[in-house]
Amino acid sequence: MTEPDRLTEPDRMNEPAHTTTPGAVAEPMVAAAFAGALRPRRFGAWYIAEHQLRQMRSYGWTVVMSGIGSPLIYMLGIGLGLAAFLDVPVASGPDGPVDYLWFVAPALLATAAVSVTTEEFTYTVMAGFKWRRLFWGMNASPVSPEQICSGLVIAVTLRMVFVSAAYYLVMVLFGAVGDVVLGTLMVPVGVLAGLAFGLPLLAFSAGIEEDRGQFAMVQRFVFTPLFLFSGTFYPLDTLPVGLQWVGWISPIWHASEAGRLLSYGPGPGSWPLGAHLAVLALLAVVGWFVARRVFVGRLRS
Amino acid sequence: MTTVATTRNPGSLRALYSGNALAVVSRALQATRSSNWVVVVSGFFEPVFYLLAMGWGLGSFIGDVTLESGETVPYAAYIAPALLAVSAMNGAIYDSTWNVFFKMHFGKLYDAMLATSIGPLDVALGEIVYALLRGGVYAVGFMSVMQVLGLNLSWTAVLAIPAVLLVAFGFASVGMAVTSYMKTFQQMDWITFALLPMFLFSATFYPLSVYAEPIQWVIKALPLWHAVELVRGLTTGVLGPVMLVHVGYFLVMITAGVLATTTRLRALFLS
Numbered sequence: 001m002t003e004p005d006r007l008t009e010p011d012r013m014n015e016p017a018h019t020t021t022p023g024a025v026a027e028p029m030v031a032a033a034f035a036g037a038l039r040p041r042r043f044g045a046w047y048i049a050e051h052q053l054r055q056m057r058s059y060g061w062t063v064v065m066s067g068i069g070s071p072l073i074y075m076l077g078i079g080l081g082l083a084a085f086l087d088v089p090v091a092s093g094p095d096g097p098v099d100y101l102w103f104v105a106p107a108l109l110a111t112a113a114v115s116v117t118t119e120e121f122t123y124t125v126m127a128g129f130k131w132r133r134l135f136w137g138m139n140a141s142p143v144s145p146e147q148i149c150s151g152l153v154i155a156v157t158l159r160m161v162f163v164s165a166a167y168y169l170v171m172v173l174f175g176a177v178g179d180v181v182l183g184t185l186m187v188p189v190g191v192l193a194g195l196a197f198g199l200p201l202l203a204f205s206a207g208i209e210e211d212r213g214q215f216a217m218v219q220r221f222v223f224t225p226l227f228l229f230s231g232t233f234y235p236l237d238t239l240p241v242g243l244q245w246v247g248w249i250s251p252i253w254h255a256s257e258a259g260r261l262l263s264y265g266p267g268p269g270s271w272p273l274g275a276h277l278a279v280l281a282l283l284a285v286v287g288w289f290v291a292r293r294v295f296v297g298r299l300r301s
Numbered sequence: 302m303t304t305v306a307t308t309r310n311p312g313s314l315r316a317l318y319s320g321n322a323l324a325v326v327s328r329a330l331q332a333t334r335s336s337n338w339v340v341v342v343s344g345f346f347e348p349v350f351y352l353l354a355m356g357w358g359l360g361s362f363i364g365d366v367t368l369e370s371g372e373t374v375p376y377a378a379y380i381a382p383a384l385l386a387v388s389a390m391n392g393a394i395y396d397s398t399w400n401v402f403f404k405m406h407f408g409k410l411y412d413a414m415l416a417t418s419i420g421p422l423d424v425a426l427g428e429i430v431y432a433l434l435r436g437g438v439y440a441v442g443f444m445s446v447m448q449v450l451g452l453n454l455s456w457t458a459v460l461a462i463p464a465v466l467l468v469a470f471g472f473a474s475v476g477m478a479v480t481s482y483m484k485t486f487q488q489m490d491w492i493t494f495a496l497l498p499m500f501l502f503s504a505t506f507y508p509l510s511v512y513a514e515p516i517q518w519v520i521k522a523l524p525l526w527h528a529v530e531l532v533r534g535l536t537t538g539v540l541g542p543v544m545l546v547h548v549g550y551f552l553v554m555i556t557a558g559v560l561a562t563t564t565r566l567r568a569l570f571l572s
Contacts, residue, residue, distance in 0.1 A: 070494075077501030216340045220343050230353065
């Protein structure tokens with residue numbers, strides 16, 4: 001990961017980090033300091049990611065238990081319980097109706113990845129900027145604001161990889177996947193969905209100066225409706241047309257549909273895989289650029 | 302604390318309860334008005350979203366549901382009372398765990414309160430009454446939505462509001478007792494984690510009959526199942542003597558919860 005050097009900023013290091021002799025008056029300690037800044041300058045994002053991951057270890061058991069426990073409970077409760085109760089087929093693949101479990105599982109995987117970001121890209125960000133002011137401490141080092149942002153994203157991505165992979169394993173155990181080999185691609189698709197939802201959210205959170213319950217509102221009025229109206233439990237076209245747009249803008253719907261294509265192939269009227277991935281990538285990339293700008297704007301002001 | 306001990310026996314009721322729980326309630330109401338009322342009001346929408354998404358969408362694949370009594374009701378009318386019970390549980394738990402935890406460890410609010418004539422039982426009752434007021438507002442709102450959508454099938458639905466308060470009281474008192482043992486925010490996640498299976502398995506979205514009998518018995522031991530059955534019986538008008546069992550379950554839960562909370566608060570603050 002090569003970050004662009006921002007050496008022109010007046011309030012940061014005036015000397016280019018890669019010149020080891022900063023002048024005739026250079027003392028050995030100054031030279032050592034500049035030499036020591038080289039690696040953080042280049043790999044700063046990874047240092048930040050390491051820090052964030054170590055921080056996650058303080059609630060490591062929660063991460064592991066919810067990462068493995070939630071899929072188990074959802075697969076039992078929705079996948080098996082509700083599936084046993086439904087006697088009409090809900091969804092179809094290329095060869096006619098598919099198991100309800102096959103239909104619902106990819107959506108639950110995507111939701112799990114997205115819900116990681118509702119925690120890590122909200123309260124964690126607020127803690128970094130305001131409550132514990134960790135980002136300001138990092139900012140006082142050779143690490144750049146962009147790298148702080150990237151480091152956070154790397155750490156959360158790794159947590160999402162773990163959650164999605166755990167979900168996928170549970171799905172395989174429950175026989176909830178059509179094509180087990182192709183289905184493994186649901187893990188990166190789930191992570192992409194998490195980024196598509198999470199990076200715009202990160203941009204929003206990074207701009208918040210005062211906590212007035214915005215995150216509870218995001219949870220209630222953005223995450224929950226997207227989860228419920230994204231064709232998660234039944235096909236999107238069952239909803240009234242007035243509500244179907246919720247699915248079209250929802251990373252959860254795009255990732256669920258992509259997961260279904262990978263698991264059992266296209267049903268009637270499904271979009272091509274590339275279209276779903278393109279929407280997810282677009283949301284992620286736009287969110288990424290805005291989030292970095294907000295980090296730079298706030299930490300360099 | 303020797304001076305206190307000479308005037309008030311720490312075990313007596315006078316030391317625990319000064320009859321001023323309303324001071325705790327009015328403090329909570331003022332705090333709500335000045336800081337987080339938007340968040341409080343928004344809590345009403347959560348069960349409504351679930352009702353629309355599951356009742357409508359999934360309902361078109363399910364049609365009618367046969368109750369254990371043999372009556373059939375539309376799917377939306379089947380899950381609506383369950384969502385009401387779930388939101389009573391969630392609201393009560395949220396208030397009595399996260400809020401109380403914060404006030405206990407960060408706001409140091411109870412230290413301040415207990416330094417006055419207010420006793421631990423006042424604090425416990427005051428916090429619980431506040432949680433019930435909030436739960437009552439949600440319940441009335443959600444019942445109105447059910448009425449508009451035609452999901453209240455009997456006049457007995459009116460009784461669902463006191464029933465929901467009873468349920469909320471039960472969860473709030475036990476939740477507060479559990480919270481008093483919590484040391485860190487991360488331990489709080491375990492509560493959320495304990496609620497998830499109850500939410501999914503307690504005959505919320507489909508009847509218990511899909512499970513094997515031993516599993517059914519486990520679920521029937523859990524409080525949310527009793528809450529769902531009680532509220533559902535009242536809104537659908539399918540009543541029976543078993544309703545008294547559900548009510549009794551919550552009466553026991555309330556008594557145990559209030560006793561445990563008071564004991565814990567006394568141990569934490571007055572020893």
